[in-house]
Amino acid sequence: xDQNNAILLCVTKLREEEQRIVDHLADLGIxxxxxxDSMDLPLGLADAQPLGxxxxxxxxxxxxxxxxxxxxxxxxxxxxxxxxxxxxxxxxHQAIVFEKHGVPQPQFRIAFTPRKLFDAxxxxxxxxxxxxxxxxxxxxxxxxxxxxxxxxxIAARESVDPAHQSFPVLxxxxxxxxxxxxxxxxxGRTPIAAFRRVSAENWKTNTHLGAEVxxxxxxxxxxxxxxxxxxxxxxxxxGADLFFDYKQLRYVVCEVNQNPEFAKSWKIHxxxxxxxxxxxxxxxxxxxxKVKQKNKTKLLVKS
Ligand SMILES: Nc1ncnc2c1ncn2[C@@H]1O[C@H](COP(=O)(O)OP(=O)(O)O)[C@@H](O)[C@H]1O
Ligand SMILES: [Mg+2]
Numbered sequence: 001x002d003q004n005n006a007i008l009l010c011v012t013k014l015r016e017e018e019q020r021i022v023d024h025l026a027d028l029g030i031x032x033x034x035x036x037d038s039m040d041l042p043l044g045l046a047d048a049q050p051l052g053x054x055x056x057x058x059x060x061x062x063x064x065x066x067x068x069x070x071x072x073x074x075x076x077x078x079x080x081x082x083x084x085x086x087x088x089x090x091x092x093h094q095a096i097v098f099e100k101h102g103v104p105q106p107q108f109r110i111a112f113t114p115r116k117l118f119d120a121x122x123x124x125x126x127x128x129x130x131x132x133x134x135x136x137x138x139x140x141x142x143x144x145x146x147x148x149x150x151x152x153x154i155a156a157r158e159s160v161d162p163a164h165q166s167f168p169v170l171x172x173x174x175x176x177x178x179x180x181x182x183x184x185x186x187x188g189r190t191p192i193a194a195f196r197r198v199s200a201e202n203w204k205t206n207t208h209l210g211a212e213v214x215x216x217x218x219x220x221x222x223x224x225x226x227x228x229x230x231x232x233x234x235x236x237x238x239g240a241d242l243f244f245d246y247k248q249l250r251y252v253v254c255e256v257n258q259n260p261e262f263a264k265s266w267k268i269h270x271x272x273x274x275x276x277x278x279x280x281x282x283x284x285x286x287x288x289x290k291v292k293q294k295n296k297t298k299l300l301v302k303s
Contacts, residue, residue: 004289006031007281008042008051008076010067012059017263017274021055024278030285037063043074052285054078055277057259061089061134064259079284080236080258087233088258091170092133101232104225104252106172106243113167114154120171121150131170136257138206143174175252177243181205182216182251184226185260185273186238188280191226193271194218207264215269221251229256237277 007025009032011018022032033051035041037058042051054071056078058064068078068085080088087093098105109120111130121128121144130153132140144150157166180198184191197211205211218226222242229240239260242251262273 004052004285005029006033006051007285008033008035008054008071010035010037010054010056010058010064010071012037012063015263017261018057020272020274021057021277024272024275025281028278028282030278030282035067041067041070041074042076043070051076052288053281055281056080056085059259061136061258065089077284077288079281080238081234084233084236084238085258088238088256090133091131091135091255092168094255095170097232098253101228103228103232104250106175106245106252106254108173109171110168111171114157114164117144117150117154117169117171118147121147124171124173127174129172129174131172132166133168133170137208138204141204143203175243175254176246178246179205180211180214181254182222182242182244183260183265184218184222184240184242185262185271186226186230186236186240187273187276188283189227189230189235191218191223192276193266193269193273194222195265195269213265213268225251225253229253237280 007030009018009022011034013036014034025032037060054076056064056068058067065085068082071078072082087097092110095105095108095110107124109116109123111117111120117130126146128144130142130144135141142153144153179200180196183195183197185193194216196214196216197205197207198214199205199209199211202209202211207213225242226240229238233256237260239257241254241257243254245252266273
């Protein structure tokens, strides 16, 4: 293997979508060393590495975070960067960072104690959404429709978490978003595809919970928000969840995922996400090689 054209692919298992990325990479002459969650990481000297980059697609957010951190410490760049994964795998981190950079998002509070939840509920007009800091696929996300509902939520939690170790949690205003949210797939710096996730039955519009995919054109506002997200998180591969807030008449960012799944959706919107990822990986490798070459030349000139 040669650093210029070999990558490490960290996965829980090689699913259809990762296999498609591997196939496109092979077409581009890039070799892939598959690294399952159960395997050791190659953490040897960076210069002796036969790998130019690690693509992180672990299913567990915790594994993604751990693996990218260890690899970056060892000198192997990861896609996404450890910084991006750190922000994206924690909804509270995201809220803070987006606030700092003026990314439009639902109003939120970070509740460090159950008591604070009552204040937030009142501030948001007796309707809000509570989110654990780390979750995905809609798990643990609860819509609170009043004081009694909140008391029920707290009581249910107390039995399994009497010391409230799962605090702080994120509380957001409930956004009047119609029966859909919008998923934007970003690769590199570019929003390559967007679609509505529509659900008549469930206010949580995750496709895992049964929402239907409807292709959507990327308008100027969606493109501008995507650009802003790339500025904040750095280039990478992202699935941004947006709402069109029908009360405020503007787009807001619900959350950004660091490992967007696309196996089902791409067959409906028709954009080959795996192809874009493979080409982006190639671009990053080429760029890294150019920098390395430049540094080598500089060293030669100096000596
Ligand atoms: N503040 C909110 N207002 C209205 N709907 C929300 C809000 N937050 C989340 N949702 C709904 O719940 C879904 C899951 O929330 P999200 O924050 O994306 O968590 P997950 O990581 O589990 O996907 C969203 O896709 C959306 O349909
Ligand atoms: Mg989501």
